[in-house]
Amino acid sequence: MAPYASDDSTTAAEGDDLRAGRRKAARYVVPVAVVGVAAATIGLVPAIADSGDPDLPEITAQQLIEKIAQSDVQQMSGTFKITTDLGLPDLGGLESSLASGAMGSGPGSGDGSSADPSAKLTELASGTHTLRVAADGPDRQKLSLLENAAEYSLIHNGKDVWGYDSKSNEVFHGTADEAKGGQDKEDVPATPKDFAEEALKAADDTTAVTVDGTAQVAGRDAYRLLIKPKQSGTTVGAITVAVDAETGMPLKFTLTPSSGGAAVVDAGFTQVSFAKPAASTFDFTPPKGAKVTEESKLDGAPSEHGSAKSEDELRKELDKEFGGLKSGDGHGKASEGGPEVIGEGWNSVAVFDTGGEGVPSGGEVGGDLGGFLDSLGDKVSGKFGSGTVFKTRLINALITDDGKVYVGAVDKDALVKAANSGK
Structure with missing residues (x-):
């Protein structure tokens, strides 16, 4: 049909x-x-x-x-x-x-x-x-x-x-x-x-x-x-x-x-x-x-x-952190108490500030965990500074060297763009 x-x-x-x-x-x-x-x-x-x-x-x-x-x-x-x-x-x-x-x-x-x-x-x-x-x-x-x-x-x-x-x-x-x-x-x-x-x-x-x-x-x-x-x-x-x-x-x-x-x-x-x-x-x-x-x-x-x-x-905490990520209107909070959201629609990127340094490299983390991080990570840089993009086929995350995390169902270029616009 x-x-x-x-x-x-x-x-x-x-x-x-x-x-x-x-x-x-x-x-x-x-x-x-x-x-x-x-x-x-x-x-x-x-x-x-x-x-x-x-x-x-x-x-x-x-x-x-x-x-x-x-x-x-x-x-x-x-x-x-x-x-x-x-x-x-x-x-x-x-x-x-x-x-x-x-x-x-x-x-x-x-x-x-x-x-x-x-x-x-x-x-x-x-x-x-x-x-x-x-x-x-x-x-x-x-x-x-x-x-x-x-x-x-x-x-x-x-x-x-x-x-x-x-x-x-x-x-x-x-x-x-x-x-x-x-x-x-x-x-x-x-x-x-x-x-x-x-x-x-x-x-x-x-x-x-x-x-x-x-x-x-x-x-x-x-x-x-x-x-x-x-x-x-x-x-x-x-x-x-x-x-x-x-x-x-x-x-x-x-x-x-x-x-x-x-x-x-x-x-x-x-x-x-x-x-x-x-x-x-x-x-x-x-x-x-x-x-x-x-x-x-x-x-x-x-x-x-x-x-x-x-x-x-636990679930309420997750709802508070991740609720409404898709409803971002460009910049600002997606929901009360939620993370900052950059972009809109399917290109929404949530931003978290860990207040610390980025994820250590495989050389600083031993064993399986270090190898796992290295296998997923791509080094990137831009106006925001530098960091590492960790990828899956659906959700990707950019962790900057100064401890900010940008995450969304977007590709690497979109994450870098979001990080640059957030500066």
Whole structure:
């Protein structure tokens, strides 16, 4: 089926309606996210080959966005795969050590549990993974990460949140905050739908949003929503969202970089059902002999790393630092208490001042970490002075020798330009 016509020629009034639809779509999340940091890494999912080109009624981008906004899926189950390719070098297990050390958890850390989602689900930040999900309203969700001869499950059932690592036979137990009505769980990307909403938040006058034909995902007919930056200098090439034609729920999310090649993030269901899952799906009892770690003990008691912060506190700090980076208006604060933002739209660059010197070179940092820094870094200079650009296929950062950090989904030249303009 041929791509549908672009909607770039909408009138001012239609444009207002389109933006309103995007904002509404960005506020709604199907209740699949389980809890906090766990949800933050669940949505990084791989390309599922389209198995058809269904003949569906034509629809405009605005109508499709409204369809996402009106989607009201409360019960579902399915399987999806996760592939994330940021182009990072093989760190030989260094990334796991760094993550465990930063979170104060993981095997052998002395405080924490390998079943803690904030530690376990960092594994989803690279490679390919298969997961099963189930949801029955806002109070019952389950996610299972399938591994070689092992399985990790994260279950939210009423007041209880359980994490279970079958490999280590460890259990993590926390409680859901009913007073927040589940809203916090909806703030963090978890599924193709969550990623679609984040992309729609970014859609403004610097973005072209069109309907790019149809597809079939997990055996279901879907429309393809295409989101493309109009600006040059961004590392984002295009975002494609496959939207279920019947329910309006995004089934697949693909982000391709401007540099070409494989997708950076590919998220798609291989099987999905909208029937009500059995109540027993969300039951959990710690297996005999399992080590059980209570979240309250991790949050409430100081450790060798200092006073532990709750997942909610950590996420609020991240929201404060990084919230609204896409909404910069040239210069100034993106949000209350947030970093300075240079540029606008997809070319927004956040600026942090560490108040110290730049990152040491590999010669000053030994072992794997020094080699890792050297492998990512490119020396640059300009009106701002000199520094090092650290690159992935999506997010790049310039760390100046005087301790300022410029970070965004932009290329090296855009970072240098931002640093020069900030002087």
